[in-house]
Amino acid sequence: MSEYSVKLSVVVPCYNEEGNVDAVFDEAVKVLGERNISFEMIFVNDGSTDGTMKKLRSVVDRARVPVRVVDFSRNFGKEAAMMAGLAEVQGEYAVIMDGDMQQSPEVVLEMFDLLEGDDEIDCVAAVQKQRREGCLLSFFKRSFYKIINKAASVEFVSGASDFRMMRRPVVDAVLSVSEYFRFSKGIFSFVGFNTYYLPYQARERAAGKTKWSFRKLFSYAIDGIIGFTTAPLRFLTVSGTLLSLVSFIYLAVVVIKRIFLGDPVQGFATTVGCILLLGGLQLLGMGIMGEYLGRTYIETKHRPIYIKRATLDNRENSKENSENTPE
Numbered sequence: 001m002s003e004y005s006v007k008l009s010v011v012v013p014c015y016n017e018e019g020n021v022d023a024v025f026d027e028a029v030k031v032l033g034e035r036n037i038s039f040e041m042i043f044v045n046d047g048s049t050d051g052t053m054k055k056l057r058s059v060v061d062r063a064r065v066p067v068r069v070v071d072f073s074r075n076f077g078k079e080a081a082m083m084a085g086l087a088e089v090q091g092e093y094a095v096i097m098d099g100d101m102q103q104s105p106e107v108v109l110e111m112f113d114l115l116e117g118d119d120e121i122d123c124v125a126a127v128q129k130q131r132r133e134g135c136l137l138s139f140f141k142r143s144f145y146k147i148i149n150k151a152a153s154v155e156f157v158s159g160a161s162d163f164r165m166m167r168r169p170v171v172d173a174v175l176s177v178s179e180y181f182r183f184s185k186g187i188f189s190f191v192g193f194n195t196y197y198l199p200y201q202a203r204e205r206a207a208g209k210t211k212w213s214f215r216k217l218f219s220y221a222i223d224g225i226i227g228f229t230t231a232p233l234r235f236l237t238v239s240g241t242l243l244s245l246v247s248f249i250y251l252a253v254v255v256i257k258r259i260f261l262g263d264p265v266q267g268f269a270t271t272v273g274c275i276l277l278l279g280g281l282q283l284l285g286m287g288i289m290g291e292y293l294g295r296t297y298i299e300t301k302h303r304p305i306y307i308k309r310a311t312l313d314n315r316e317n318s319k320e321n322s323e324n325t326p327e
């Protein structure tokens with residue numbers, strides 16, 4: 001008998017997915033059931049404002065496989081939802097899957113076979129082959145990966161999503177990273193382990209709409225850069241040093257010209273230009289420092305990453321609680 005109660009735990013973060021959760025559950029049961037894999041489903045209701053929780057309650061009631069639902073007290077974001085789901089995992093393997101039907105359970109089977117077939121692989125991450133997105137967005141994404149891979153010490157793989165299957169030690173490692181500003185792509189690289197990248201084609205979202213806007217993606221990218229590298233601070237030091245050097249040389253030139261060539265000191269435009277340039281650079285510097293400082297401030301508060309309203313479990317009577325997460 002293995003030390004794990006099931007072979008596979010499927011973690012599904014859900015935020016306003018009332019039109020999808022039933023289908024996600026049924027499809028998983030069908031595909032995984034056909035292969036006789038013993039599995040459990042863990043849904044996290046991330047403060048949905050639609051009927052998602054109602055649908056999840058009915059899934060818990062009708063399910064014949066172990067199902068748990070972690071209900072958040074409000075929307076804490078997908079990162080927090082994934083963490084809460086992973087904290088519930090009882091299986092030997094855990095897979096994170098979106099609750100919008102974009103990721104098919106057939107790919108989950110492929111991941112499963114890879115882990116079963118090779119002890120050396122600890123984690124299988126699905127990588128989207130090609131995405132249908134605007135050229136501006138894809139330009140920003142490419143620049144993001146270029147910048148962060150130059151600056152950070154861990155590697156970020158373009159297109160690798162949160163859709164991945166892990167062995168339990170990887171799950172424990174991810175949970176041990178307890179920072180408040182969570183950037184999963186970075187956390188998965190940070191914990192290391194042997195990762196196999198499996199190309200796959202995402203399907204269209206079945207119902208509802210994506211929660212990502214350009215603004216949200218942009219601030220997520222900034223989170224990633226600030227969370228995993230201090231290179232912007234180094235950039236400030238280097239550019240400050242260079243600017244001082246240039247201004248010393250410039251001053252020397254002005255003095256020499258004045259004394260030896262008798263040139264009058266001139267240049268109203270130069271003065272204004274310099275003031276504006278330096279003012280701008282100083283503000284930029286303060287801004288960058290402020291980004292780090294602000295995050296440090298929030299991080300030192302050690303607030304819980306998520307707060308549960310209730311946990312439903314079809315193997316026992318549902319227990320209502322308001323536990324917080326470990327810090």
Ligand code: UDP
Nearest residue numbers: 013014015046077078081098099100210211
């Ligand atoms: N999600 C979540 N909390 C949020 C936003 C999204 O749990 O605050 C879930 C969402 O329900 C879905 C998954 O994260 O299951 C991916 O979200 P989405 O489909 O909007 O992202 P995309 O596939 O467009 O990258």
Ligand code: MG
Nearest residue numbers: 098100102205
């Ligand atoms: Mg999606």
